[in-house]
Amino acid sequence: MTALLSVEGLTRRFGGLVAVNAVTLDLRLGEIHAVIGTNGAGKSTLINMLSGEIDVSSGRIALAGEDITTRAQSRRARAGIGRSYQRTTIFPEFSARENCRLAAQAATPRPWALWQRAQDCEASSAAANEALAAAGLQPYADRMAGTLSHGAKRQLEVAMCLATRPRVLLLDEPLAGMGAEETERMLTLLVQLKGTHAILLVEHDMDAVFRIADRITVMVNGTVIATGDPAAIRSNHDVRQAYLGEDH
Numbered sequence: 001m002t003a004l005l006s007v008e009g010l011t012r013r014f015g016g017l018v019a020v021n022a023v024t025l026d027l028r029l030g031e032i033h034a035v036i037g038t039n040g041a042g043k044s045t046l047i048n049m050l051s052g053e054i055d056v057s058s059g060r061i062a063l064a065g066e067d068i069t070t071r072a073q074s075r076r077a078r079a080g081i082g083r084s085y086q087r088t089t090i091f092p093e094f095s096a097r098e099n100c101r102l103a104a105q106a107a108t109p110r111p112w113a114l115w116q117r118a119q120d121c122e123a124s125s126a127a128a129n130e131a132l133a134a135a136g137l138q139p140y141a142d143r144m145a146g147t148l149s150h151g152a153k154r155q156l157e158v159a160m161c162l163a164t165r166p167r168v169l170l171l172d173e174p175l176a177g178m179g180a181e182e183t184e185r186m187l188t189l190l191v192q193l194k195g196t197h198a199i200l201l202v203e204h205d206m207d208a209v210f211r212i213a214d215r216i217t218v219m220v221n222g223t224v225i226a227t228g229d230p231a232a233i234r235s236n237h238d239v240r241q242a243y244l245g246e247d248h
């Protein structure tokens with residue numbers, strides 16, 4: 001499997017703190033690559049560098065072989081990098097469909113068409129409908145987003161990300177605050193999506209991670225201490241000591 005997104009020696013310093021330290025990993029189409037680690041391990045900082053929200057201190061990021069390390073976030077989004085956030089970022093008073101349409105429009109800005117009503121923009125409407133269908137949210141398409149359940153809101157965030165038609169999905173704790181049923185729904189969705197996307201999953205729910213990840217990278221204090229399939233990570237001595245605890 002060839003890498004869609006390759007990360008080499010990625011480092012981010014905040015003053016004297018090295019939040020992410022020379023991280024090397026890749027994301028492949030057809031694979032869920034989970035990044036786990038204790039609080040403050042550098043997972044969100046890593047995602048923020050990949051999406052272009054923060055600059056890298058050093059290292060290289062390549063999308064399909066093309067160096068995108070210094071590209072602005074908007075250009076990365078257009079090149080196919082989509083992300084979801086730890087907290088919900090939806091507009092509660094807009095419908096689920098409108099939220100997706102706005103996400104699609106933001107990814108393909110058309111400054112010359114500012115006067116055009118959002119509803120009239122066919123391309124973003126099509127992208128919104130496809131994304132809602134992919135996320136299993138069609139029945140809720142016209143519901144005001146703020147009235148959806150917590151789980152459906154998180155699904156909507158993934159749908160908004162899909163509306164930008166990404167090739168790479170960077171998902172920051174998509175299961176946070178979810179009940180058992182909602183978690184199952186989201187996991188089914190992620191497994192479906194990996195067929196057509198390269199997925200980076202940052203998640204604290206270890207049961208979920210070990211069930212659906214194809215590869216797991218473990219970070220401690222900004223540094224990668226192990227990468228491997230779930231079985232290899234589960235039996236890795238350093239991981240057990242540093243993160244999972246010997247009794248896991």
Ligand SMILES: Nc1ncnc2c1ncn2[C@@H]1O[C@H](COP(=O)(O)OP(=O)(O)OP(=O)(O)O)[C@@H](O)[C@H]1O
Nearest residue numbers: 014017018019037038039040041042043044045046
């Ligand atoms: N903007 C910032 N300025 C200074 N330090 C920061 C900044 N962002 C993150 N840090 C620090 O970098 C380290 C890594 O933080 P990060 O949020 O990436 O960890 P994390 O693994 O995502 O944690 P969590 O699981 O709690 O979300 C932490 O020590 C954090 O305090």
